[in-house]
Every structure is written in C-alpha cells, then in structure tokens.
Amino acid sequence: xxxxxxxxxxxxxxxxxxxxxxxxxxxxxxxxxxxxxxxxxxxxxxxxxxxxxxxxxxxxxxxxxxxxxxxxxxxxxxxxxxxxxxxxxxxxxxxxxxxxxxxxxxxxxxxxxxxxxxxxxxxxxxxxxxxxxxxxxxxxxxxxxxxxxxxxxxxxxxxxxxxxxxxxxxxxxxxxxxxxxxxxxxxxxxxxxxxxxxxxxxxxxxxxxxxxxxxxxxxxxxxxxxx
Numbered sequence: 001x002x003x004x005x006x007x008x009x010x011x012x013x014x015x016x017x018x019x020x021x022x023x024x025x026x027x028x029x030x031x032x033x034x035x036x037x038x039x040x041x042x043x044x045x046x047x048x049x050x051x052x053x054x055x056x057x058x059x060x061x062x063x064x065x066x067x068x069x070x071x072x073x074x075x076x077x078x079x080x081x082x083x084x085x086x087x088x089x090x091x092x093x094x095x096x097x098x099x100x101x102x103x104x105x106x107x108x109x110x111x112x113x114x115x116x117x118x119x120x121x122x123x124x125x126x127x128x129x130x131x132x133x134x135x136x137x138x139x140x141x142x143x144x145x146x147x148x149x150x151x152x153x154x155x156x157x158x159x160x161x162x163x164x165x166x167x168x169x170x171x172x173x174x175x176x177x178x179x180x181x182x183x184x185x186x187x188x189x190x191x192x193x194x195x196x197x198x199x200x201x202x203x204x205x206x207x208x209x210x211x212x213x214x215x216x217x218x219x220x221x222x223x224x225x226x227x
Contacts, residue, residue: 007118
C-alpha cells in the first residue's frame, strides 16, 4: 500500500493536499518535517519551522517535529511519527543527503508500510522515478553538488514528477525529457498535486495535471485518476 501526496508547489496554495495529510494523522500523532533541501544561504532551519507552522498550521498541521540531520537515523525513530513532510529547496542536494545517509531506505520502508508521506516541490521530485525534471520548471534547480545518478526513490508508480509547471512554456521541456528518458512524467502546477494510494494516482486540484509520454501529453482534471 502506498499513500503519498506530491505537490507541484509545496506552498500556501496546497490547501487540499495538506488537508488530506491532516486527515491521515491520528489525533495525538506527530508529524516529522524534513527541510534539509532548503539553501541555508537563504533561509535558516528556524525560518523553515516558522513557515510550516504558520502557513500550514492554519490548515490543521500540529505537533510538528523537525529533523535537520538525517545521519544515523533508525526506522524505529522514523516509525514513531504518523506522517512525514519533505519540504522544497534544491532537489539535487536533497537526493544526495537522502542517499548518503541511508534515509532513502528508511523512507521507502515507511512508505511500504502504508504510512503517509507528503513531498513538496523538491520533496515531490525525489519520490519520482528520476529527478532530471528538476532542471526545468518555474523554480529550476542547479546541480551544484555534482550528482551523477539521478534515479529517484520511484514511489510514484514509475512516473517522474515535474513541479512548478506553470504554463505552456514548459511543455516542450517536459515532453523532451520524457522522450529522451523514456519515463512518463506527471507535470504539476503550483497548488496542484497527486495522491498515490493503493493502485491509483488521483489528481488533487485546483488545476489539472498533465502527463507526458514522449511527445504525447494528456490532461487529467481535478478528481480524475491517472491511467
């Protein structure tokens, strides 16, 4: 069973996605927030915590703990949390940290056990099949850490995830990426996301998602299931 929520933006507009996350957390459950993708030259971890509590606290997220170091973590530690929220920032840096610390294995076990994971922007992209989509979009990343292996955690049924797909100007980039890699790609606007649960991928509004398979694309409206 898979239960992940992937956001094309990861910000204030993600009301519908965050409310789904809140519903999956028991009344006394704690949320684990992971902000390690954020560039510390621009924001501190304290500012990140203030952001999630102020922006998403009003949507019902409460009892939030934050991990800023993924080293030497165990699955027992992770499993104490009722849900995980992986924030945005630089996708390449995020995947490098997740891999090098072995946190990728812990997270995949957590997902396999049906526990909910929310990924916003970079956090969404690393849960796809490949993170080459981070090179384009409305908030494109630079591979400043020199990551060579761009394989993601592949928790989205074989799709790569493209975020901040805010307009037709990015369509040719998503199509070119899918055509070059052979990987079907779900492109999400800010505020729009998907829920990957059981055997289905459901589009969560307000805007449609667009799926690229090579040069071909299909639009999936809010509430529809990506086939």
